[in-house]
Amino acid sequence: MVGWWYLSQKYDASSAMVSRDTNVVDRRTFLKLTGGSGLAATAGCLGFGGDGGGGPIVIGQPAALTGQWDFLQPGVSAATDAAIQHINDAGGPLDREVELQRRDTAVAPQEARTVVTQLVENDDAVALLGLFSSELNPLFDFIQEQETPVVTPWPGSNFLDTRGGDKGTPDDLSDDGWIWRTVISDTVHTAGAALRALDDGHETVGVINGNTEGAKSWADGFVNAYEANGGTVAERVEVSQGSSSYQSALDRLFGTDFSAFAVSLPLEDAITLMSDWADGNYGRQPILSDPLAQQDLVDQVGDPLSGAWAASPGESGPNYDAFESAYEADADINAWTPPAWDATMVTALAIERAGEATPEAIEQNLGPVSRGDGTEVATFQEGKEALNNDEEINYQGAATDVTFTDFGNVIGSVVINEVQDGEFTQVETISADDLREFVPEGEY
Helix, strand or coil: CCCCHHHHCCCCCCCCCCCCCCCCCCHHHHHHHHCCCCHHHHHHHHCCCCCCCCCCEEEEEEECCCCCCHHHHHHHHHHHHHHHHHHHHCCCHHHCCEEEEEEECCCCHHHHHHHHHHHHHHCCCCCECCCCHHHHCCCHHHHHHHCCCEEECCCCCHHHCCCCCCCCCCCCHHHCCCEEECCCCHHHHHHHHHHHHHHCCCCEEEEEEECCHHHHHHHHHHHHHHHHCCCEEEEEEEECCCCCCCHHHHHHHCCCCCCEEEEECCHHHHHHHHHHHHHCCCCCEEEECHHHCCHHHHHHHCHHHCCCEEEEECCCCCCHHHHHHHCCCCCCCCCCHHHHHHHHHHHHHHHHHHCCCCHHHHHHHHCCCCCCCCEEECCHHHHHHHHHCCCCEEECCCCCCCCCCCCCCCCCCEEEEEEECCEEEEEEEECHHHHHHHCCCCCC
């Protein structure tokens, strides 16, 4: 099983950890200064592409090993592990090994704050491959203070639509948001859900959502796109998560007139709510947030859920096959699994291009390795070879093409998964081009 030893490996911060490297020779700078003369004679001494003798490069992963979203973590962990194995098998960035330190946040903001501090200060992590909307939104100012890039496959929050990235000025760190998303924003796939609902003739809907940042963000995005395209929201009900019954909330929601209703809750709460909905024979068309496209929901609610659908990030990356061929884990692939592969790959490539493994250098190179007219590469190995040939590169990913906007976002397709014959089945794809207008891209 690819890379599974990373899942349980613990690294001692007092040994085998490398301090932030600030004395590495940048290959491109050297070539400009020397004009390439004497390269063959001096390359071995200078250690192009890194310091040669340096220790492992530590990357951190704040993870949902427990808590209400833990059912999604196995696929993300496995994709990250597979990517790191590929990166190390290809010689690693700067010819150094990448080590992953994974710590559990349970998707709780205070625990996430502690974990980020541990990863940055104790583990010397030079980048972080995680954090959900429910963690990033309340901790945004704290994340800025860390000045360590967060390259995450998780958050959909529209709060981040104009707050992350490098603002199109890679060399200037003063305006950076330090957050980069390899998964499409809720703004994108909620727009897809809204457009699908309207195309199906649902001109009036109800909305019920949980009270966490992630649950509210999905509902906000859906409502904004739906109303902007002419739809009417008859009633919106917000509920506390963790309730044993949602009967009273359903009574409030269904006291108004609409033909479809949108649901944004964690899986366990959604199972409770939709079971109450089925038992109460409320009817009407369910529209589910993307994390709810899970077989457990269908198995628990049963036949009444037939016809329910969810709009989820699609597998629209040009190099999905490269990811799939390397992914050999038993964990199911979900909508956040390919973005986890992309987050790991683009971070390693940023280190390779930078010529040094520091948070600042990674932050300045995430945009350059993913945008522009450079050589298109599908994997770290391809990118390392191109960079060593003094070529600029453009990483093309598994989930999307990973062309980061000024605000650190990506744009991709949306797929509609509908419950048919007791399971979710993909029935439609909405192209990225049809959804691009909903994403603030900035100007390069």
